Amino acid sequence: MPIGQIVKAISGFYYVCNEEQSQIQCRARGVFKFEKKKLTPLVGDWVAYEETGLDEGVITSVQPRSSELKRPPIANVEQAIVVCALREPQFQQMPVDRFLVHGERAGLSMVICLTKRDLVEDEEELKSIWKIYEATGYPILTTSVKNEDGLRELEEFLLGKTSVFAGQSGVGKSSLLNRILPDRELETGKVSDKLGRGRHTTRQVELITLQHGGQVADTPGFSQLTFQEFEPTELGDYFPEMRERAGNCRFRGCIHENEPNCAIKEAVEAGDIHLERYRNYLHFLGEIKELQQRRY
Ligand SMILES: Nc1nc2c(ncn2[C@@H]2O[C@H](COP(=O)(O)OP(=O)(O)O)[C@@H](O)[C@H]2O)c(=O)[nH]1
Ligand SMILES: [Mg+2]
Ligand SMILES: [Zn+2]
CATH class of the missing domain: 3.40.50.300 (P-loop containing nucleotide triphosphate hydrolases)
Structure with missing residues (x-):
């Protein structure tokens, strides 16, 4: 079965670019799943497809993603x-x-x-x-x-x-x-x-x-990103300047908020981490906690 990459998706059609650099207009067949989760094909996906006509086809499978x-x-x-x-x-x-x-x-x-x-x-x-x-x-x-x-x-x-x-x-x-x-x-x-x-x-x-x-x-402009499915303890991993210092916090799982001997707070005070980055960190942390409370 030929393989190609989805380069565009418009109202139910996926445009798959194949090895010959032609674009095949494809529909998706059925439901694709990875690890039991339902999956919708995305632009950037590598897919296998069946040809159904001249430059027309049906996507039959989606290959595992390196990022999403x-x-x-x-x-x-x-x-x-x-x-x-x-x-x-x-x-x-x-x-x-x-x-x-x-x-x-x-x-x-x-x-x-x-x-x-x-x-x-x-x-x-x-x-x-x-x-x-x-x-x-x-x-x-x-x-x-x-x-x-x-x-x-x-x-x-x-x-x-x-x-x-x-x-x-x-x-x-x-x-x-x-x-x-x-x-x-x-x-x-x-x-x-x-x-x-x-x-x-x-x-x-x-x-x-x-x-x-x-x-x-x-990409088109998109609405504001939220932190659904984030855990408070992981947020610091996504601030590189915090990630590299978090090992020096006294407590494992420190969320750099109210804990004593927090290497992050010390770095903010010393000016090694910018205060405005830390403020946004705390802001996002607050959003994550609020979303969690709504879940229970
Ligand atoms: N002065 C100035 N205006 C710009 C520049 N780049 C984009 N714009 C203007 O900003 C507006 C939005 O640009 P656009 O490329 O459509 O933004 P997009 O929505 O992020 O794709 C347009 O009116 C552009 O002319 C720039 O470097 N200087
Ligand atoms: Mg634009
Ligand atoms: Zn800390």
Whole structure:
């Protein structure tokens, strides 16, 4: 049976790219299961399919995934480009940290990409954002599609890998991809047009092959990520600067909140972990606890 990768999914159809680089329009047959869990095919999945006509087929099985994200829905990506605007809309740390936590949990490597640099005059502001993430080890890029800032650097990070662009609607994901994929014109939208008149935005996830190797996925904006099915004790694992220090906490299973001799709190006080990262950690911890209480 031929094998291919789902590169696009639109209203019940899956577009499977096969070895010959042709796209087969497929339906999915029945229900797929892994470890007794029901499974819906995702963009990025490698699948086997049966041909039913010219460039038409039926997916018969889905291969195990190396990674899986629910929002945006995509499988087998290695890297997330976490995109956030510096202006229009104004930089917000919380959505970035939220996505970083989900990406860490999915086992992705991450790059932070701050867009619309042309709208910022004050260098100090950029420095203060770099400082927040200094101890995390995440690479940070600043880009502008207006004056070509940072685009070559971004391309280097994309080379040879499968990446997903994640970030709120309007931050400039499609605009960046349009620069990197010159022969494609992805739909971009204006954030100022609140009523959505004449607005063209990305509506589905699509995997696109890069000229020099690698794949990227543009994604639509998605609603705020929540921490369903998270345990309070695992959250610290998804903050790299906490993960590497948690072994020095006095108590095993320390959640770095009220425990004595907590290496994380000490590192925050010493300025080795940024206070704003720790604050968001506590905020997310609160959300996880609240969700748990609702479960019982
Ligand atoms: N000034 C400026 N505007 C940008 C930049 N990148 C994107 N935009 C604008 O931001 C709006 C949203 O961009 P879009 O790529 O659709 O964002 P997406 O929703 O994340 O895909 C559009 O009006 C773009 O023209 C940039 O680097 N500088
Ligand atoms: Mg878009
Ligand atoms: Zn601790």
